[in-house]
Amino acid sequence: MPNQTDLMMLRNKLRDFATAREWDQFHSPKNLSMALMVEVAEMMEHFQWLTEAQSFDLAKQNKDAVSEELADILLYLVRLADKLEVDLLDAALLKLEKNAIKYPADRVRGSAKKYTEY
Amino acid sequence: MPNQTDLMMLRNKLRDFATAREWDQFHSPKNLSMALMVEVAEMMEHFQWLTEAQSFDLAKQNKDAVSEELADILLYLVRLADKLEVDLLDAALLKLEKNAIKYPADRVRGSAKKYTEY
Amino acid sequence: MPNQTDLMMLRNKLRDFATAREWDQFHSPKNLSMALMVEVAEMMEHFQWLTEAQSFDLAKQNKDAVSEELADILLYLVRLADKLEVDLLDAALLKLEKNAIKYPADRVRGSAKKYTEY
Amino acid sequence: MPNQTDLMMLRNKLRDFATAREWDQFHSPKNLSMALMVEVAEMMEHFQWLTEAQSFDLAKQNKDAVSEELADILLYLVRLADKLEVDLLDAALLKLEKNAIKYPADRVRGSAKKYTEY
Numbered sequence: 509m510p511n512q513t514d515l516m517m518l519r520n521k522l523r524d525f526a527t528a529r530e531w532d533q534f535h536s537p538k539n540l541s542m543a544l545m546v547e548v549a550e551m552m553e554h555f556q557w558l559t560e561a562q563s564f565d566l567a568k569q570n571k572d573a574v575s576e577e578l579a580d581i582l583l584y585l586v587r588l589a590d591k592l593e594v595d596l597l598d599a600a601l602l603k604l605e606k607n608a609i610k611y612p613a614d615r616v617r618g619s620a621k622k623y624t625e626y
Numbered sequence: 627m628p629n630q631t632d633l634m635m636l637r638n639k640l641r642d643f644a645t646a647r648e649w650d651q652f653h654s655p656k657n658l659s660m661a662l663m664v665e666v667a668e669m670m671e672h673f674q675w676l677t678e679a680q681s682f683d684l685a686k687q688n689k690d691a692v693s694e695e696l697a698d699i700l701l702y703l704v705r706l707a708d709k710l711e712v713d714l715l716d717a718a719l720l721k722l723e724k725n726a727i728k729y730p731a732d733r734v735r736g737s738a739k740k741y742t743e744y
Numbered sequence: 745m746p747n748q749t750d751l752m753m754l755r756n757k758l759r760d761f762a763t764a765r766e767w768d769q770f771h772s773p774k775n776l777s778m779a780l781m782v783e784v785a786e787m788m789e790h791f792q793w794l795t796e797a798q799s800f801d802l803a804k805q806n807k808d809a810v811s812e813e814l815a816d817i818l819l820y821l822v823r824l825a826d827k828l829e830v831d832l833l834d835a836a837l838l839k840l841e842k843n844a845i846k847y848p849a850d851r852v853r854g855s856a857k858k859y860t861e862y
Numbered sequence: 863m864p865n866q867t868d869l870m871m872l873r874n875k876l877r878d879f880a881t882a883r884e885w886d887q888f889h890s891p892k893n894l895s896m897a898l899m900v901e902v903a904e905m906m907e908h909f910q911w912l913t914e915a916q917s918f919d920l921a922k923q924n925k926d927a928v929s930e931e932l933a934d935i936l937l938y939l940v941r942l943a944d945k946l947e948v949d950l951l952d953a954a955l956l957k958l959e960k961n962a963i964k965y966p967a968d969r970v971r972g973s974a975k976k977y978t979e980y
Binding site for chain 4: 757824827832
């Protein structure tokens with residue numbers, strides 16, 4: 509399927525996966541948001557006692573574990589967006605544009621302050 | 627760029643965005659995992675008092691807000707994967723395969739029990 | 745110590761615990777907030793596929809595991825409040841008063857809408 | 863009430879608060895765990911771009927906001943424990959004892975490694 513984006517491809521694979529296992533009954537957006545949160549926490553647990561500098565080295569030591577956790581997060585996110593009927597790619601591109609306006613480079617360079625503080 | 631996947635395209639846009647604003651200094655994986663968590667919580671807040679059934683209707687009422695929150699989650703996830711040098715699409719496809727083996731359809735149909743309970 | 749509240753007692757025990765193990769170096773508020781988040785996610789994981797009704801039965805089946813997770817959350821919260829020099833009990837009592845004003849019983853009875861919607 | 867601990871006192875105030883507003887219907891453990899998570903994220907958001915050292919100064923600048931967020935976390939935690947019929951203080955004291963055995967001071971001094979790595 510030449511025109512199918514990878515997010516759409518993941519979305520379809522996840523639909524097939526859930527249907528084959530009769531898991532749609534558990535996949536309310538409420539439940540999926542919780543599952544997504546739990547996966548992000550599993551990722552975050554690696555970093556809790558590390559310094560910021562040490563956190564860059566994480567993937568080198570735990571390449572497989574880290575990749576798998578990032579994958580879990582993406583899969584639940586794609587599934588949640590599907591159930592909420594949101595086009596994830598369109599939404600991301602739109603948000604990038606909004607952010608460019610919200611945080612003009614010449615004004616915010618080098619600062620992490622929230623834009624309302626400018 | 628015909629061969630560039632959309633996740634790779636988002637990754638590159640995010641690199642340019644951060645570089646132009648000198649924000650790389652804040653983008654340690656430790657910090658990015660926290661920012662990602664905060665965005666997931668903002669999404670989850672919509673559902674906390676809703677029933678599972680009501681949670682399906684969320685996007686209809688709050689289409690723009692919900693889309694934007696899902697976008698924020700994806701953008702931070704792509705950025706985090708980039709800083710950890712993980713190919714998000716490859717990792718997701720690999721995890722889907724692992725899940726198919728971990729949860730064979732004929733064994734788990736209709737049940738949300740963890741696979742070690744089979 | 746007759747006047748010592750239980751939150752203060754937990755705070756002191758946690759100070760001794762960390763000092764004896766030279767763990768203060770890891771206990772920045774930033775790190776403690778991440779550890780707290782991870783513990784809440786471990787608790788939340790029990791509920792992600794359960795219905796709200798089923799979630800009431802959780803403690804009956806997993807009494808020890810659930811109690812331990814709630815304990816972990818309280819311990820990290822007390823530790824975080826200590827490092828931020830906040831009196832947890834005073835803050836909670838003050839917030840209860842604020843909430844009573846923010847959500848007058850006669851106006852909000854039976855509704856979970858945010859108060860700005862009234 | 864001389865024997866009533868402060869956690870028990872908060873628990874009773876929260877029961878009265880919810881009953882007066884007919885909010886028990888929303889307070890399933892599933893929902894309360896989500897609300898708790900959202901409050902922890904609101905706290906964590908303050909730290910996401912700060913260094914660990916900067917995170918110690920947070921309460922000085924934002925004393926009221928930080929106190930209120932810690933209060934919210936405690937209130938939801940007490941409410942959740944109540945609905946799961948767990949005695950929070952007993953659970954915390956028991957966990958402190960377990961931790962002392964799990965992490966003997968002479969073995970773990972100065973290290974944040976998980977105990978199974980010893």
